[in-house]
Amino acid sequence: MPAQPPEPESILELRDVCAGYKAYQVLDQVSLTVNRGTVVTVIGANGAGKTTTLNVISGVVPVTSGQVLLDGEAIKPSSHAMVARGVAHSPEGRRMFPHMSVLENLMTGAYASRDKEQVRADLDMVLEVFPILRERSTQKAGTLSGGEQQMAAIARALMSHPRLLLLDEPTLGLSPKLVGTVRDIIARIAATGLAILLVEQNANMALDLAEYGYVLENGKVVLHGASSALRSDERVRAAYLTAA
Amino acid sequence: MEIAQVLVNGISYAASLALVAIGLTIVFGVLRVVNFAHGALFMLGAYATYYITASFKWNYFLAIIGAALVVGLISAFAAAALFSRYRDLLLEGAVMSIALALLITNLGWLQFSAVPRTVKSPIDDVIDIGGVRVLVQRLFIIVLTAALLVGLQFFVKRSRMGRAMRAVQQDPHAARLQGIKVDQVVVLTFAIGGVLAGIAGALVSPTQTLQPSMGEQPLLLAFVVIILGGMGSIPGAVLASLVLGLTQSTTSTYWTPQAATWLSFSLVIAVLAIRPKGLLGHE
């Protein structure tokens, strides 16, 4: 039985969203909610549509039907609008600007922010959470290791002083040890009260961090509930490794 | 001293070349489209200077600014109305820019006709520096270009918009996710390119007679410069312009002007054979 999400107001909501391309639809009637200060995760096998869910929110993939609501009001998703309203997106594969220094990458994250004081404060905060970035601040981002790039990508997203962070597969291609480091960082960020929508292939870590989870399969939400319930649900394992 | 003469000629030639080439390379960088209409912008800059000085009777220096603004606006408009839809569509974008180039150049012929026009510059005298006779205009070109390059460098490296431009060049998708309006950046880039080309036209206008086809040669050379320097790279364009400019003036003086063309192109081919990305390219 799916548990009810906690009480507080929702920042982001997808209502019966169908989305995709001319050739085929990727998402089929997906509904999810992210409430203030919570960590929500979307898990599922490859190709299930997890990244597309985030891309729909950022306006990269067109919505064919359904609604995307920010703070309870329906909007037409676009990156620009989202960032301006406090929703930051750290993309799959990290996508740092390879020929810019780490510092410059962080500053692009703050592009939408006009408040210099805030930006400076955010920069200090970010360098404190990720000390390795302080060390590497003048290095070209393309020369960083996978784990360092992941941290830089999260840091860059944080530079826009968001209320909600969309994190796309942060552990992609990382060794188990680094996965642990990234998990700790996400936990630490969540503890500051930032809402996070975490898309992950690594179900255990994701359910560990999140309060609530949605399991996607073939573009549909097949299961959702409190993560504690999902963790012990055989169906989660099944969605990955056998027929659901 | 001859060498000093050659140096000054070479560098001033390189300067105007760089101004045109940089515009071409930054546009390629953000849109991945080769803009064949760029030479026409150079031509428009020269003619704008002429009309501003001849008809409006402004002084030359103000005319340079005027020309820069006019051409910058035209370029921005072309970007917004036409080019923006051709991101990554190399063939379509090229054909479109070719058509635009043809249109502007030939409208230019029809409008301006072949009547030779010249721009009178207040600094058309020659001065003597330690035995070297140097055209003040050339010195002005060098100094102004250097100043512009410093300003551009500052803009690109230090400013928020400059960072946005570089972000779009390196990864348009990621740039978009940071809230950067990619289309706006493209238009701005075109505008900057137009401004630079317009200034180049204005600077060169007192040194040659104006013809509507005067943009062709700079366009060709600018292509060579950006291939040599690495497409999308501003420092590459500057470096390659210097190499070509100095090669040109050295061979013209010590050998023949014809050999200059040969040598320049052979140099380009040699560099490309070793390093297809160009000197400083990173694609």
Place this chain on the structure above:
Amino acid sequence: MSRGLSLPARLPTAGIQLGSGSAVVAVLAVLGFTASPYYAHILIVTFFAVVLAVSYRLLLHTREASFCHGTFYMFGAYTTALLTVRQDWPFWYTVPLAGLIAAASALVIGLPSLRTTGPYFFLITFGFLVVVGSVAENATSLTGGFSGVLGIGQPSGIHSIRGFYFATLILAVITVIVFAVFDRSRWGLELIALGDARDLAQATGTARLANMLGAFVVGAFFAGIAGSFYASYITFVSPNSFTLWTSIYVLIYVVVGGSRYLVGAVVGAALLTLFPVWLGWSANLEAVFAAGLTLAIILVAPRGITVELADRLGSFFAPKDRGPAVVAADVTPGEVAAAVEHVAPEGKAAVSGQPLLEVRDVKIQFGGVRALGGVTLDVKPRESVGVIGPNGAGKTTLFNCISGFARPDHGDVIFEGRSMVGMTPHRIARLGLVRTFQASVVFERLSVYQNLLVGCRPPTSNPLRNAVVPIRAAAHETSRADELVEHFGLERWAGAAAGSVPYGIRKILGVAICVAARPRLLCLDEPMAGLHGAEVDHMQHVLAGLAQQHGIALMLIEHRMPVVMSLCDRVVVLSFGEVLAEGTPEAVRADPRVIEAYLGEETGHARATA
């Protein structure tokens, strides 16, 4: 089920085309006798433009636009000019030489530049144009420099403008016929395939460099011949006759007229030459007209005049081309699957013996990232091996190394006893190792039937035959394609553009194209991606059939475990670029290391609650 199938515009049948073409030629022939020198001149100039446009268009099929077609024209012209004036050669002897020299120059510039893509090919050919132009201007002793060459010899037998008229008309007609033949041949089909999905074309056996270079060189040959006649016609050549804009105009002729159809090149060339010359416009007005028209076309009718017209009037012509079979009722995937199964399975022969494919300790690194760190695995004949693993594990990289799209830094890939490392993808495909791609599934512009034809290479490949024999008449290929259409249940969509059929059918077609290429090992990259429900079952049936009935070994990257379980004899698990586990699907599924790789470590880490 059919939602807006787009059929390639119904072209008039060969009969109608030949008929109308002959009518046009007849009219032009009559004009040749009646027209005044003024009008004859206009038409002659147009004929030259047509030759240039048509000969240029062949390479454009591959979506590579060269920038030096005018240079080949110039080579031809100067060859004739110099030989007749300096060496007193009779004109007719210089004609073939003009073509050959232009072709040779295309070979010289084509070999290095066609290895590059995108803007580089463009710009290198552009550079070539500039350099040659510069040489023409400056090598005064050779070319006469700016003043050019005067008094070029006239063709014996041609004494007047009328003579030239017919000579150039014949040249234009020959050119159109020759390139029309190429269009309908296997070569033309392969060029379009290369333009649509270059990697897929190569992975199913189509050579890239040879095909493209051939198109470039043959195009140059005809441009050279045209140049030869041109030189003689105007009796004088100088660098000014062949500026940058000559090459640019050729591109514009084709783009404005529409590059998809050969008649588009003719229409574009005629439109952009005829009107300005006829109206006596100055070169400048002509250019403004050309430019304005081009801009308008690109914005409003981007595929070109003939293509837009054809699509609108398409229903006008009776479909004599191979079209979709009329079916009484919707054929469901279930029925198709049943049909596929109905063919008596031979039963899977025991999988044994020498490995078909051996991957030995393959390592590859990109920048600082080690994508594959020493992968060893093998595939036996008729075996189905699944390759699974989390995202970023290196599965597609492995495929790239096996199929020639990436070169391992270390290790070997041995197929049927032969090392494949360093071979071009198309050669590997022809040796029996074919692969699919996640992104480009089919050749979208071609019809479903044509897609299959691309894969159906004749076992002995004769370039001349490939270039000349109309592919519809190639019995071997068409009968095989017919078989495949039936076998994969594609009758309904055979005539439709592959880009417009439902996604599920596209994926099946993708597999069919590979099967057409007669693989002994088929490497499928996520064949089920994007498929739902019945489509998955259908594809599964198809793939199972391949192994059982055709004895094709399969190697597939797949995420859907049920598929892997039922299709694969063996599963290899990749993680972080290395083989983590290997064995039967059941064994692998239960392996705790595999579970951990997918789901992540069991941490038992207590999370701080908000």
